[in-house]
Amino acid sequence: MNTQNQYTLKDILKLEVAPALGCTEPAAVALATAAASSLLDAGRITSIQLWLSANIYKNAFAVAIPGTDGATGIDLAAALGHTGGDATQRLQVLAPVTGDHITAARELIASGSVEVNLLKEAPTIYIKAAVSTAEHTATATIEHTHDNITELTLDDKPLAEHPLLASISDSKSSLAELEDFLRTQTFEQLITLVETMDEEDFEFIRQGVEYNLKLARHGLSFGPGLGIGKTLDRLVREGLIKKDMIQAARILTSAACDARMSGAKLPAMSSAGSGNHGLTAILPIWAVKNYINETSDHEALKAVALSHLVTGYIKSHTGRLSAVCGCSIAAGAGASAAITYLMGGNLNHIASAIKNLICDLAGCICDGAKASCAFKLATAAGSAVQSALFSLHGINVKESDGIIALSPEQTIKNTGELSTQGMIETDRTILKIMIEKTLTD
Known part of the structure; x- marks a missing residue:
């Protein structure tokens, strides 16, 4: 516990990122x-x-x-x-x-x-x-x-x-205090935290990448669950779709989700308390790094660390569990910020990427963990890459549009208000529908 209410990157990773089977x-x-x-x-x-x-x-x-x-x-x-x-x-x-x-x-x-x-x-x-x-x-x-x-x-x-x-x-015990701390941060401060990474941090982030890659490889090899990742990969092989950065991210992330949601006995490295958040926060970055010239694993690991920070920052506003799909809104935004960072984007580009993604996916609901989460992770991964690329080419959703604000920080506060206050009845309705299905089966 940091008695001065200041947290290092290591503190945050320890509290927010952990293996989950x-x-x-x-x-x-x-x-x-x-x-x-x-x-x-x-x-x-x-x-x-x-x-x-x-x-x-x-x-x-x-x-x-x-x-x-x-x-x-x-x-x-x-x-x-x-x-x-x-x-x-x-x-x-x-x-x-x-x-x-x-x-x-x-x-x-x-x-x-x-x-x-x-x-x-x-x-x-x-x-x-x-x-x-x-x-x-x-x-x-x-x-x-x-x-x-x-x-x-x-x-x-x-x-x-x-x-x-x-x-x-x-x-x-310090998680609530950590979330209080995160809510006070700006994205500039989050990026500054990433620049403090030491070798222990790099090794921990690398371990998380390896955990999640093993799940993706399992999904691509066996096509468990709905087999979204393997099906996308097969469509590429059949020449029906092209494997670019966006598809690479979608394939890797959804394949890992297929494996995890089908019960593969392999741990995922979670982020902000969720394994699927961890898949979304990590794998799109790893999927696109080979498409970026002169990008090292070292730089990609820094980007993954930023993704975890942004994911935790957004979850501190939206809550741990809600009617909003956190894989889309929180981890998707984290991945988009990280991809923009990895591609050399500045603070304004990162801000635009986050706003672009939230504008795209703000209406995505969480109707429970299940095999079809792989669809949502594929969507989140693709949008993360697309939002990053759009930001680097000058696309920045205007503050006049819906819940989007001038800054990414205020946009996320708005998203949190939507999640914690605006969708309470939505969450109840989702659960009611799920329970009624079991009673009629």
Whole structure:
């Protein structure tokens, strides 16, 4: 924690960028049940009960769980957290899961032991898991961020000290203060932070690139999920579309999303608490760098760092989860700013790129995490490149247009107001439609 309320690039990366296995919402559900289960001695589980905020419910509803051959379900994520999860691995909690764990989880669900409850009035990120045996009940509560365990109880008695509380909650305790700090920054100050990168920062950013490239390679090799990335690649091979900078970004980013949303057991490097944000913030930059003359990996890694900063900056205004697709608005804008920076654009060009992208994608809604997110990531990646190229050629959406303002900072504030205030009812309607579908199936 920086007592002077000033954050270095390293501070921000530590708080905003981390590996996540599978979609972060079912991972968070599994983390809660794994944490609660870790407080109990070996014994037959009689029940697992969950209470989830609307946005957690929405995003965990239909997305595949890693290592399960594409299986979905909040109840399955919860049961797997108990049968095979390791809470000390945070958002990679499901990494140890094997076929035996999956079988045991399905048996728990079939016995009616797993209950999922939707809390319509709760903080944006809220999960409470209660795991019971015949003798004891343990609970774990996650709030504010996907791996922030704020409370552990055993038989209704809070545990004041526990390694999970210390290693997870403490590491995230300054996130609200970080967001307060980010909201005060200008884009010039964010770029200045990037110029302070040291070798440790470069290595961390490179690790994130490698994580996300592995997901993209998996998607291109096997075409999982909807296979958007592999289909775009095949269209190029068939000569039906041309692979330029925009298509390269779309292919790489959507292929990674195909893999992740289908449950590939490969971690993504997340950004601002989301794996798909991480794919969008990183992969378009890596896709276009080979199209830019005399561009080194070193320069591209600096651009990726800027993308993470811009993504976090925008999420500090829009909120962690909302009715607005953050992959499009936040990570897409981050990637566009970074591509402009990588291509030698100045501060005005970067500002224009961000405004161009927000003008293009401001209406993109989030209707939960699922295979078809690959469509949105393809769109965001393509628009990120296009917005950067347009800015470098003088296109700059005027402040008279809709929610766009004179500065990118005010434009993002407007976007945040739209997201946090203007689309509350939209979010409720999306969830209502999703729930009604399950009742009629």
